[in-house]
Amino acid sequence: MEEHIDNLKEKLLAKIENRTAVVAIIGLGYVGLPLAIHFVGKGFPVVGFDLDGNKIDKLHRGTSYIKHVSIEPLTKAMSEARFDATEDFSRLAAADCIVICVPTPLTETLDPDLKYLIQTADTAAAHVRQGQLIVLESTTYPGTTEELLLPRLAVDGRRAGRDFFLAFSPEREDPGNTKFNAGNTPKIVGGVTPNCLEAASELYSTITRVVPVSTTRAAELTKLLENTFRSVNIALVNELKVLAHKMGIDIFEVIEAAATKPFGYTPFYPGPGLGGHCIPIDPFYLSWKAREYDFATRFIQLAGEINVSMPTYVVQRTQEALNNRQLSLKGSSLLILGMAYKKNVDDDRESPGYVVMKMLIDAGAAVMYNDPWIPNLKPTRKHNFTMESIPLSAQLLASIDAVIIITDHDDYDYKWIVQQAPLVIDTRNATRNLTNNREKIIKA
Numbered sequence: 001m002e003e004h005i006d007n008l009k010e011k012l013l014a015k016i017e018n019r020t021a022v023v024a025i026i027g028l029g030y031v032g033l034p035l036a037i038h039f040v041g042k043g044f045p046v047v048g049f050d051l052d053g054n055k056i057d058k059l060h061r062g063t064s065y066i067k068h069v070s071i072e073p074l075t076k077a078m079s080e081a082r083f084d085a086t087e088d089f090s091r092l093a094a095a096d097c098i099v100i101c102v103p104t105p106l107t108e109t110l111d112p113d114l115k116y117l118i119q120t121a122d123t124a125a126a127h128v129r130q131g132q133l134i135v136l137e138s139t140t141y142p143g144t145t146e147e148l149l150l151p152r153l154a155v156d157g158r159r160a161g162r163d164f165f166l167a168f169s170p171e172r173e174d175p176g177n178t179k180f181n182a183g184n185t186p187k188i189v190g191g192v193t194p195n196c197l198e199a200a201s202e203l204y205s206t207i208t209r210v211v212p213v214s215t216t217r218a219a220e221l222t223k224l225l226e227n228t229f230r231s232v233n234i235a236l237v238n239e240l241k242v243l244a245h246k247m248g249i250d251i252f253e254v255i256e257a258a259a260t261k262p263f264g265y266t267p268f269y270p271g272p273g274l275g276g277h278c279i280p281i282d283p284f285y286l287s288w289k290a291r292e293y294d295f296a297t298r299f300i301q302l303a304g305e306i307n308v309s310m311p312t313y314v315v316q317r318t319q320e321a322l323n324n325r326q327l328s329l330k331g332s333s334l335l336i337l338g339m340a341y342k343k344n345v346d347d348d349r350e351s352p353g354y355v356v357m358k359m360l361i362d363a364g365a366a367v368m369y370n371d372p373w374i375p376n377l378k379p380t381r382k383h384n385f386t387m388e389s390i391p392l393s394a395q396l397l398a399s400i401d402a403v404i405i406i407t408d409h410d411d412y413d414y415k416w417i418v419q420q421a422p423l424v425i426d427t428r429n430a431t432r433n434l435t436n437n438r439e440k441i442i443k444a
Ligand SMILES: NC(=O)c1ccc[n+]([C@@H]2O[C@H](COP(=O)([O-])OP(=O)(O)OC[C@H]3O[C@@H](n4cnc5c(N)ncnc54)[C@H](O)[C@@H]3O)[C@@H](O)[C@H]2O)c1
Pocket: 026, 027, 028, 029, 030, 031, 032, 049, 050, 051, 052, 055, 101, 102, 103, 104, 116, 117, 119, 120, 137, 138, 139, 140, 171, 172, 173, 174, 175, 277, 278
């Protein structure tokens, strides 16, 4: 007999409370892997699912594939039979809570690419059973949970809120952030029904403070507001950086001064362009959906244009700096420092370093790179570089025409780099504390 949803909910809440609820994580990447560690840390039995057999093998061997994530807690939990990683999706049937963390990239025409999500939904639909909680964490446009996920899961007459629980809770993971993680960042949760909201809130409240919102769409838009806010503000300082340079003013000095205002101002920093899986991509999910409402998201468009133009600015400034030393870009020998999209992470997705590198090579420069976090560059959908990180040495730095700092990893000894290199193009203000050799530094 079909059980009433209230009974199903009480059973699920009890299982969450006493930590016997089995938590399944689909997609063990930058988001899913740390999340699995958090749930294991809270005492839940966890099963991680991924299509990538290499990742599953590595987890079984106790090796992390994300440099800043230690998987020791998972290895220990695995030895106690409290964690497993698998490609066998039929095991989803044994889960009580299923959390989806698969990629949501853009297509080449900047439209949402939901193939991973659709695939996951169809796979999960084959195994969903009564009383399960399913939560989507992947960043996406308002409406995805109810328009795309719900109909795919509601097969065989099953209904969300009557037979299973469905919610959206955006991931706010900030890879490499040593201060904030899933344990001390509040979690936004929106449910398809009040029972769905309650079930999902109960699960996440074991990890952190939950902020309930009225619908899954409000939760979806909350995430996009956060990332659009970042994209727009970064674009603003990127534009002002170019103007400040023309005015002979140091934008970084200005930002630090403005940041002393204790209210009404939040500092954002310019750079060589946007990178990563989130900020360059997420706002376009919203622009795409806005078109359905005949609405143009002008801030998103403008911010996108400015941020995308930043690598060109870096190349122009490099060219000027070389020119001032009687050198041309063509034929010059350049070293890019940092190909990760931000400091202290091993993630080079959408990194502006690739765009800068391509423009420099197209202009006839010989380009090498060093990045302790990215040992080699592999061809991607957008770029075709096969290169290895070159070890830094005094000899190497003295032999090239300029160093371009794209990513300000903490591992670098900037003082030493500036001492050895003839010219340093600094896109991150990484050399701000240096007092010697300042004439060699060009901020860009
Ligand atoms: N990386 C971040 O900083 C961050 C922060 C907040 C939100 N997000 C969002 O979280 C989601 C995941 O991002 P990520 O950075 O962890 O991506 P990722 O590429 O690091 O990891 C995704 C994982 O999902 C796996 N996968 C793909 N399709 C699958 C399927 N059908 N079944 C099972 N596994 C599948 C991939 O093999 C990969 O291991 C995205 O929507 C992203 O926008 C990312």
